[in-house]
Amino acid sequence: MDRIPRAEPSTPAGGAEPYPGTEPPAPGGRATGRCDPYPPPGNLDGMIEIEHLTKRYGRVLAVDGLTFTVRPGRVTGFLGPNGAGKTSTLRMLLGLNTPTSGRATIDGRSFREFGTGLRHVGALLDANDVHDGRTANAHLGALARSNGLPRGRVREVLATVGLGDAGRRRIGGFSLGMRQRLGIAAALLGDPPVLLFDEPVNGLDPEGIRWARGLFRELAAEGRTVLVSSHLMGEMEHTADHLVVIGAGRLIADESLAAFAARATTGGVTVRTPDPTALAAVLAEAGATVRAHGPDTLSVTGPTAAEVNELAFTHRVMVHEVTAHGKTLEDAFMQLTADSVRYRAAATAAGAEGGAGR
């Protein structure tokens, strides 16, 4: 487990350490003997495997030979720009869409082979996938009943997500944030070992975002598999242990948050100078990559700000300003996905995600 030590936001007592798939869970974790509604661990370790998954919608190749694995006991961030194929991948994983080729399995089974979905996988794909005319109680009650879960679970999960008072209200009157909470409640109904959340914090208020992060970390700490998709890197920075980054339907990165952060160390330097041509020549000679940014500004990668200053001084080129940029995860993400974004904008402007099989 390449978990990164971090301050756990508001985790109540009892959050167990993450454990590798088949080991017995720590006390206080998910499987506490008499309560466990699942077959014993080992039977179910919550591993998600995506193998050469491909989905084509007409002329749009939404997912293109994607292969990765999601392991239990940690939060895996599933990142990519809009239309990268995140939702398509999740839909295929959940048996809603049929892959053009390849496989997506949970514990070695395709999702359609599970009898009762909620007990194995909890998923929030789209908070609006509800009927506005029903109350939250009726919506969750029908879902719980279809899986043979007791009616009391509805009250429990509504309380967990902070909608304890809204059970009798019709969903049509819910805000997006409340719908997200309702969707999370539905995902938690069956107390499943695998949880999938597609853009879960859209529409949540800052308190809600913090709460959701804490919940995801807590669920992972209980030994569950947690996959959270987002198109915002900053979101994942505070939530994920591991990142799967895709762009234009292809895998771009599959590594720990730490490894991903390491990509972001090559910071850039911005220089303002009245003589950009001379300075660019000097810097290029020293091995730096230089790009012009307006009439008097250069963007430099390679040397540090101090080195740029020294070079300018020794070659007697006037500089007005030298600014170093500490690189963020966001930058690394943007840099990594830049090609796929550009490719998408040029070739598949309509967007694979929005047009996907509604």
Added chain:
Amino acid sequence: MSTTCTTADTRSPAARPRWRDLIAAEWIKLTSLRSTPIVLGLLVPLYLYFAHGGAATTYADWPTLAAELKRHPDPAHDAFPFPKFLLLMATAGTLGAMTVAGEQASGLIRTTFIAVPARTRVLAAKAAVLAGTLAVVGLVIGVGVWGVTLATYGDRIPGFSYGTPGVARAVAGTAVMLAVCGLIGMALAAIIRNTAGTVFAVLVFFLAGPVAGKGRVPPLDADRSAHVTNALPGYAWGRLTVMDPGHTVERLPSVPTAWITLAAWAFAALAVMLPLLRRRDV
């Protein structure tokens, strides 16, 4: 997390969901929409009222009625006025269509299939709940309209009771007919996938179809044209309510043919809907 004990379930992950759970879930879904009890609750008194209107007219006209007509009285004509029942069929069809179209349009169908990946079972349970509910409504309407008709006739038009041959058939036929209309609506929604388009198709099928069929369908001769219209669920049901075809000049199918026609529509609706939704990307 505040997860507490849930029911122990040590069945294998692939164990099929239980029918009673799925049926109970679909029952919650059907009854938790306000429109369902309102529509169904309005239908019953409305058709009792229609029956009363028809029977009261016959009651008033009876003393002056020609002897020839008195020889073949058909109280089912008052209890089950065909044009008004076309509207009932369209309503049942719309209700059925909305159970599928409502899920497809809202996206709830994805939430449903994530909860229960066995799609065919979910849809079979949905069809069973809808058909069962509509059949009960049909039963209530059928028994009710007879009661109103017989009560309105009173002593003036004697010789009819719940035991009269054909009365029970009309009641059972109405129950089956409403269920079949609901299933046809579901199938149309599964085919069309668009709510407005589905409702339009339901209205065309249940209202315009039978009315148009009464004229000549151009390329067909009168006999073939009659076969086509008699194969529509509305006319099949209509045949089941005819007690005494003595003075009927139209081409009538036999009673067994009418039953078989309704059964065939139910089967066809399921045969279209189940495979369509089983394979489709939702």
